Amino acid sequence: MPMRWVYRIGLLAVIAIALGFGYLWYTFQSPYGYEAPANPPIIDRRLEHHTVFVYGTLRYAPIRWLVMGRAGTATPATLRGYTRDELDISPAPNEQVDGYTLSVTSDELQRLDRYEHLGERYRRVNVKLDNGQSAWVYRRL
Numbered sequence: 690m691p692m693r694w695v696y697r698i699g700l701l702a703v704i705a706i707a708l709g710f711g712y713l714w715y716t717f718q719s720p721y722g723y724e725a726p727a728n729p730p731i732i733d734r735r736l737e738h739h740t741v742f743v744y745g746t747l748r749y750a751p752i753r754w755l756v757m758g759r760a761g762t763a764t765p766a767t768l769r770g771y772t773r774d775e776l777d778i779s780p781a782p783n784e785q786v787d788g789y790t791l792s793v794t795s796d797e798l799q800r801l802d803r804y805e806h807l808g809e810r811y812r813r814v815n816v817k818l819d820n821g822q823s824a825w826v827y828r829r830l
Contacts, residue, residue, distance in 0.1 A: 713755060726808025734795045740824040742768055744788035745776060756804045757797045763789035767819040777829035790824055
């Protein structure tokens, strides 16, 4: 009788792990569930790297690893003139948003667009950071 419970618990664990991996694949890698916008912001493929300012889930290395295939180096950065409003940033003259900059390739920028559901949930806009550097940032639609 006790072995039956061990078998059932083991089976449930395998199913849970398979569902977890399936969810991660569907969310971050699959071609399903997201259709790129007809006119996305241009990704200049001549550039070796693009700078992206992140202030939400992409601050965390494991999420970046899942999305881009590597964690990359996150450098602390500040965006002045905005305030963080849960999953978005909004213009606010005397406020600032603390986050990180990432240096990404054109392919990684495309993966970030997919993760952020560019055109459905977010738009990618260019901003000037506190240090004068220009960077892409994702803003809610």
